Amino acid sequence: MNNWDTVIVGWAVSGVGIGVYVVWLLRRGRYIGNELGIGSADHAVDPTSEDD
Amino acid sequence: MLRDALLVARKDLVVEWRSRTTTSQVAPLAVLMLVIFAFAFDANRELLQRGAPGLFWVAVLFGGLLIVQRTFAVEAEDGNRDALRMSGLAPSGIFVGKILSLVAQLLVLEVIVLVGVVVFFASDVERPGLLMVAALAGTLAYGSAGALFGALALGVRLRETLLPLLLIPVLSPILLAGTRAFESAFGLSTVGGWNWIGLLCVMAAVYTAIGLVAFGPLLEDG
Amino acid sequence: MTATATSRTLGAVALAAVAVMVVLGLVVSPEDAVQGQGVRLMYLHVPAIWVAYGSFGLTSVSSALYLWRASRRTDGGRHYDRLAGSAAEIGVLFTAVTLFTGSLWGRVTWGSYWQWDARLTTTILLFMTYLGYLALRRLPADPGVRARRAAIMALVSFINVPIVHFSVDWWRTLHQKASLSVGRKPEITGEMYWTLMYSWFAVSLGAAWLLIHRYRVIRLEELSEEESLDRAIAERRAEASGVSK
Numbered sequence: 001m002n003n004w005d006t007v008i009v010g011w012a013v014s015g016v017g018i019g020v021y022v023v024w025l026l027r028r029g030r031y032i033g034n035e036l037g038i039g040s041a042d043h044a045v046d047p048t049s050e051d052d
Numbered sequence: 053m054l055r056d057a058l059l060v061a062r063k064d065l066v067v068e069w070r071s072r073t074t075t076s077q078v079a080p081l082a083v084l085m086l087v088i089f090a091f092a093f094d095a096n097r098e099l100l101q102r103g104a105p106g107l108f109w110v111a112v113l114f115g116g117l118l119i120v121q122r123t124f125a126v127e128a129e130d131g132n133r134d135a136l137r138m139s140g141l142a143p144s145g146i147f148v149g150k151i152l153s154l155v156a157q158l159l160v161l162e163v164i165v166l167v168g169v170v171v172f173f174a175s176d177v178e179r180p181g182l183l184m185v186a187a188l189a190g191t192l193a194y195g196s197a198g199a200l201f202g203a204l205a206l207g208v209r210l211r212e213t214l215l216p217l218l219l220i221p222v223l224s225p226i227l228l229a230g231t232r233a234f235e236s237a238f239g240l241s242t243v244g245g246w247n248w249i250g251l252l253c254v255m256a257a258v259y260t261a262i263g264l265v266a267f268g269p270l271l272e273d274g
Numbered sequence: 275m276t277a278t279a280t281s282r283t284l285g286a287v288a289l290a291a292v293a294v295m296v297v298l299g300l301v302v303s304p305e306d307a308v309q310g311q312g313v314r315l316m317y318l319h320v321p322a323i324w325v326a327y328g329s330f331g332l333t334s335v336s337s338a339l340y341l342w343r344a345s346r347r348t349d350g351g352r353h354y355d356r357l358a359g360s361a362a363e364i365g366v367l368f369t370a371v372t373l374f375t376g377s378l379w380g381r382v383t384w385g386s387y388w389q390w391d392a393r394l395t396t397t398i399l400l401f402m403t404y405l406g407y408l409a410l411r412r413l414p415a416d417p418g419v420r421a422r423r424a425a426i427m428a429l430v431s432f433i434n435v436p437i438v439h440f441s442v443d444w445w446r447t448l449h450q451k452a453s454l455s456v457g458r459k460p461e462i463t464g465e466m467y468w469t470l471m472y473s474w475f476a477v478s479l480g481a482a483w484l485l486i487h488r489y490r491v492i493r494l495e496e497l498s499e500e501e502s503l504d505r506a507i508a509e510r511r512a513e514a515s516g517v518s519k
Contacts, residue, residue: 003311003382010315010378011300014322014371018480021367025487029276032494036501204427208413218410218427221403222434225441232445243448251441258433266426 053148056141060149065156067126074119074157079164082115086168097174104173105234109190109227111165112158116194116223117216119157123150124202133206136271143268147199151260154195162187178239186233186245189252193226196259203263203270226255276490281483288483291476303469312382317469319375321477322368323397329365329481330404330432333358337428340421352496355421358428359411360488362404364481369401392443399438403431417496 068074089107093099100107127133136146166187169175177183201219208214229248236245277285299317306313336358344351376394377387388394411424 003309006378006382007300007311007314010375011296011318014318014375017371017374018367022484025484025491026276029487029491029494032491032498033276036494036497038497200430204410204423204430208415214406214409214413217402218406221399221406221438222430224399225434225438228441228445251444255437258437259430262426262430262433269422270426 053142053145056145057148057152060141060146061152061156064123064126064149064153068122068153068157073122074160075164078115078118079161081118082111082161082165083168085111085114086165086172090172100173101175102240104169104175105238105240106227106231107173108162108165108169108234109230111168112162113194113220113223113227115161115165116158116198117219119161120154120198120202120219121212121215123154123157123198124206127206133271143271144264146271147203147263147267148260150199150202151192151195151263154198155191158191158194159187162191175238177237179237179245182245182249183234183237186230186237186249186252189249189256190226190230190233192256193229193252193259194223196256196263197222197226200259200263200266203267206270222259226252229255276487276494281486284479284486285483288476288479291479295473295476298469299473303465306466309383312379313466315375315379315382317473318477319372319379320470321474322375323372324474325477325481326365326368326372326400328478329361329368329485330400330435332361333365333404333407333428334432336361337425337432340425341429350418352417352421355424356489356492356496358425359408360485360492362407362411362428363488364485366401366404366408367484368477368481369397369404373397373401390446392439392446395442395446396435396439400435403434407431417499 086107089103089111090100093103127136170177197219201215201222205215205218229251232241232243233245233248233252235241236243236248295317299314303314303317305311336354340351340354340358344354347353376397380389380394381387407424407427410427411420413420415423
């Protein structure tokens with residue numbers, strides 16, 4: 001494996017890894033949101049709300 | 053506080069004495085580990101001798117994990133925790149008691165493993181004073197970290213696999229320092245063993261301090 | 275759904291920034307005189323660990339705030355707990371990237387996938403420590419108990435990391451080898467320096483976006499948990515009143 005191959009592998013695997021995480025995260029958000037019947041394309045769960 | 057601590061330590065050690073788990077199960081297991089090391093290193097005498105300080109601490113580390121598990125499993129049993137909470141004992145005292153109990157059991161384990169190491173790996177204890185102080189310092193560090201994490205995992209059902217995962221990163225510097233100090237004590241290196249002992253004492257102090265503050269709240273939980 | 279207009283904008287900007295970073299890192303920036311193309315891994319590796327440190331720092335600060343300032347908030351401090359948890363997960367993710375790219379970079383630079391120098395050893399232990407933290411967070415328990423336990427663990431970890439670093443550093447300097455350049459970054463000047471700084475900026479934007487979304491998902495998970503608990507209680511009540519009829 002020459003240097004260039006290694007660089008590509010490094011960037012590609014990292015990118016794919018983070019990409020998988022992003023997809024998982026967004027889908028999980030959508031799934032739970034639908035389950036609870038809250039949140040929509042216009043109104044997300046507000047992270048700073050103190051409504052507890 | 054000290055009286056509470058001694059009370060708790062005594063209770064633990066009496067329980068341990070009756071079952072003798074440390075001596076009858078944990079210590080043999082640790083000694084077995086030494087045998088397995090010999091297999092792993094192809095009975096290479098020189099390698100084993102050079103590695104003896106580290107192998108000692110590895111065996112103690114894993115044997116010690118079992119001791120920590122047990123010491124806190126006792127508290128997890130029905131109502132023990134509530135009994136502790138309502139006993140009127142100062143939480144800091146209970147925590148120190150736990151440390152003392154762990155230290156005592158760990159020292160017993162270490163003596164047995166040390167004999168194993170000296171016999172199996174032909175280790176030469178050139179500086180016994182250094183060795184004893186190093187072992188004590190390392191044990192204090194291990195005991196305080198173990199008591200803190202045992203408390204953290206109190207009442208947690210999946211304790212068996214989680215506790216080692218949490219504890220080992222914290223025990224790593226203890227193993228590192230202990231091994232370097234033992235290397236000096238076994239005459240395998242000329243690097244200052246006493247400096248590493250200093251580090252071990254600092255670690256012991258830090259974990260004890262954190263535990264003194266955190267143990268009360270942790271006991272209340274769950 | 276965890277997106278708002280703000281986070282969507284941030285996401286778009288982050289994505290664009292990362293795209294530029296890829297071009298800069300892989301195409302525009304020059305190769306190194308000594309390392310050749312291998313230096314390009316640095317543009318991912320170094321920003322990743324910086325972002326990871328920042329994340330873990332955030333976890334620690336949040337955990338401290340949870341333990342000492344929670345009473346001042348109407349939500350009982352759960353905001354701090356969520357922040358600590360999401361930051362830790364981002365930190366673990368980027369530490370993994372650091373270790374992976376670092377290993378490959380090492381292969382290219384020193385010929386080996388791993389070295390037991392202070393920095394690498396500390397980093398692998400850092401990774402394991404926070405993996406353990408995430409595992410602890412996942413254990414079923416009363417939310418308040420879980421949060422407090424996690425916060426204490428976070429602070430212990432925060433103290434442990436410098437202890438580990440100090441011990442390992444001392445250890446390795448006592449074992450100096452001929453190849454002292456182990457772990458040292460190359461002399462970075464000019465274009466490489468700016469590429470590195472820019473990459474840090476781009477990666478940070480991405481990490482911030484991830485943090486926001488992870489935080490919101492944790493919030494959703496909490497709500498989901500509460501709802502199933504409420505439902506279980508309601509069912510139990512219905513049973514009880516059914517029986518007494």
